Amino acid sequence: MASDNAIRILEYLKKNAVDKEVSKYDIIEDLDISMATVSAIITHFLKKRGFIEERVETLPAINSKNPIVIRWIKITHAGLEYDPIEEERRLLREKA
Numbered sequence: 001m002a003s004d005n006a007i008r009i010l011e012y013l014k015k016n017a018v019d020k021e022v023s024k025y026d027i028i029e030d031l032d033i034s035m036a037t038v039s040a041i042i043t044h045f046l047k048k049r050g051f052i053e054e055r056v057e058t059l060p061a062i063n064s065k066n067p068i069v070i071r072w073i074k075i076t077h078a079g080l081e082y083d084p085i086e087e088e089r090r091l092l093r094e095k096a
Contacts, residue, residue: 051079
């Protein structure tokens, strides 16, 4: 079952990442969810279920030795079709 934040992120992606990519920072800023929470949901829920495609872009360092890493995210067809309410109903039916 999806958490409230996972559903918020998925709905955000359905609205904003169909025809274009968004960054993790876009999600963090627009939804006011912590980096740790967004990263965990992307890694352990959305990617695992095939709901998103992720592209990593590495840019040269500006003021430090570490390069800048941007993770671009785009929703997949499976992500667009996912209905968390229907999944919850299905899980309840399986328990009965």
